Amino acid sequence: MTDKQNKDKNKQNPSIDRRDFLQGLAATPVLGLFGAALIHEQSVKKKLTKAKPKVVPENLEPLNIAVIGSGAQGQVLIDAMLKLPGLHFKAVCDIWTEYNLKRAAGILKRYGHPVNRYIDYRDMLVREQDLDAVVIASPDFWHADHAVACLEAGLHVYCEKEMSNTLEGAHRMVMASRKAGKLLQIGHQRRSNPRYLHCYDKLIREAKLLGRMTSVNGQWNRAVQPDLGWPEKYAIQPDILRKYGFDSMHQFRNWRWFKNLGGGPIVDLGSHQIDIYNWFLKARPKSVLASGGTDYYDPAAHEWYDTVLAIYEYETPAGTVRAFYQTLTSNSSEGYFENFLGDEGTLHISESSNRGGVYREPNAPQWDEWVRLGYLSAPEKAGTQATSAVLDVRETIAPDRHDIPIVFTDPYHMPHLENFFNTVRGLDTLNCPAETGYETAVTVLKVNEAVKAGKQLAFSEQDFLI
Amino acid sequence: MQIKESQKLQTCALVILRILIGWHFLYEGVAKLLKGNWSAAGFLSQSKWILSPVFQWMVSNETVLNLVNQMNIWGLILIGLGLITGTFTRIAAAAGMALIFLYYLCNPPLAGLFYSIPSEGNYLIVNKNVVEMAALFVLIVFPAARNWGIDHILVRMFRRS
Numbered sequence: 001m002t003d004k005q006n007k008d009k010n011k012q013n014p015s016i017d018r019r020d021f022l023q024g025l026a027a028t029p030v031l032g033l034f035g036a037a038l039i040h041e042q043s044v045k046k047k048l049t050k051a052k053p054k055v056v057p058e059n060l061e062p063l064n065i066a067v068i069g070s071g072a073q074g075q076v077l078i079d080a081m082l083k084l085p086g087l088h089f090k091a092v093c094d095i096w097t098e099y100n101l102k103r104a105a106g107i108l109k110r111y112g113h114p115v116n117r118y119i120d121y122r123d124m125l126v127r128e129q130d131l132d133a134v135v136i137a138s139p140d141f142w143h144a145d146h147a148v149a150c151l152e153a154g155l156h157v158y159c160e161k162e163m164s165n166t167l168e169g170a171h172r173m174v175m176a177s178r179k180a181g182k183l184l185q186i187g188h189q190r191r192s193n194p195r196y197l198h199c200y201d202k203l204i205r206e207a208k209l210l211g212r213m214t215s216v217n218g219q220w221n222r223a224v225q226p227d228l229g230w231p232e233k234y235a236i237q238p239d240i241l242r243k244y245g246f247d248s249m250h251q252f253r254n255w256r257w258f259k260n261l262g263g264g265p266i267v268d269l270g271s272h273q274i275d276i277y278n279w280f281l282k283a284r285p286k287s288v289l290a291s292g293g294t295d296y297y298d299p300a301a302h303e304w305y306d307t308v309l310a311i312y313e314y315e316t317p318a319g320t321v322r323a324f325y326q327t328l329t330s331n332s333s334e335g336y337f338e339n340f341l342g343d344e345g346t347l348h349i350s351e352s353s354n355r356g357g358v359y360r361e362p363n364a365p366q367w368d369e370w371v372r373l374g375y376l377s378a379p380e381k382a383g384t385q386a387t388s389a390v391l392d393v394r395e396t397i398a399p400d401r402h403d404i405p406i407v408f409t410d411p412y413h414m415p416h417l418e419n420f421f422n423t424v425r426g427l428d429t430l431n432c433p434a435e436t437g438y439e440t441a442v443t444v445l446k447v448n449e450a451v452k453a454g455k456q457l458a459f460s461e462q463d464f465l466i
Numbered sequence: 467m468q469i470k471e472s473q474k475l476q477t478c479a480l481v482i483l484r485i486l487i488g489w490h491f492l493y494e495g496v497a498k499l500l501k502g503n504w505s506a507a508g509f510l511s512q513s514k515w516i517l518s519p520v521f522q523w524m525v526s527n528e529t530v531l532n533l534v535n536q537m538n539i540w541g542l543i544l545i546g547l548g549l550i551t552g553t554f555t556r557i558a559a560a561a562g563m564a565l566i567f568l569y570y571l572c573n574p575p576l577a578g579l580f581y582s583i584p585s586e587g588n589y590l591i592v593n594k595n596v597v598e599m600a601a602l603f604v605l606i607v608f609p610a611a612r613n614w615g616i617d618h619i620l621v622r623m624f625r626r627s
Contacts, residue, residue: 021619026614028616
């Protein structure tokens, strides 16, 4: 109808009748549809972003805690704990009184925690009578003695990994925890990392995005680092060093490289990630084959292997999984990560700065539903890069890459410590109890044995049981 | 008879086009409003081509930027409502064209210009903004709401006096 026709019509029939009115409002019901669609959209969004209910800090039972070992790692844990509510620091114990102990006590005092300082842990356990829990970050070879003494004193213990440098030590720790009926959490902190928990609970277990897992690989490559030194005026007296198991100040500072004190890079670094292999595969390895050596550093001051490559074999209900791990200390290429590879997808994850992604194999079922549920971010289309090369028949199309939609910005150890303290309060269960730490110790310490033996070593089910 | 049928279909097509474009505008506005912290700053600051200094100036001045944000949000919502319900349809369509033209001038898809906010397709000179502008032009020159929209009532009320 043209304007002119309209005008004519208006002239003939100038009043608005019912028909005109309805005709005029004909399109307004679309607004109702729009409103309904909007409400639906908002409710979906709300569901996806709903935060996990957190324990209200005001109701938290206050806990009195002490720290044994306030070196570099102890300081990392203290920094993370200072961000947790409901903790009262009572004591710090370290044999390097002029440096580690002074620094830690000073920082704690600044945050309103005047702590008592101790050189000897036995002394601390006798004098501090109102402790609830102890956090241990001493060198590996001290873990068993420290943890057992604390457990026997009736205290809950958070102990850094490696649980112990010997299986005998780790065994004693499990038994002491059971006998005392006290908690023992081992510091494999990825077990409480929300990104790792999301990957395991949602992506691997629930959505089964990887399909049948066939292989795992991971690494921690680190650039060349000089040995740790110390200010000469702060050197510990030789008799104190000897009393606590060190030959020299150099050995005290660089204990990780020495046999009988630590386990070398494979234990310091690999342990964290090989622990994830066991966790995500929900299995224990059947065997390990390893190659390693002190190839780069001076073997006299670096008794443990500076380079290790290891291959595990796992038998899972779905079939065999082969898992590779390498640690280099002379090159930092690609840093550290773990890759889980299945016939339907790949999970690439690292503790480092939210690095990670999930890749769908071209033949796998669509993941749209999981993206809709918020388990994954929408994919970045791969294979769209301009290229003059025609895809070779032997080449598979590059898979789509999805982000893991969990951003984690707290200190790495904070959720694991929080899990421990909340379990002490009866609000949670341990994410890495003594038995789990023991299984990982069995798994990892065997690599050094395999390197020494120069052949594949088998595990028996019995090895993992206590 | 045949002519009448085809006229009906033409009217129907125009009304559908009007409602769809209106929905798009309305949601673009409402979504920005609900976001709470939405700002045009990102879009404006990557502006290229000859009018780039104008858009950069809008970002650099906080008062102007806030004004631009509010005008954009409410402009989108009002234009959307106008088009869906068929109220002041021609004015709404013209305002829509003007608004989209500003988006186009801010980030025109010309050869050699690259934008950090990726587009979901591939465009050269003509992008979806231009197509939507042309569709709004159709709504202006054809009576898209004279029969099926509030304008139908308004026209009659206006004529009565």
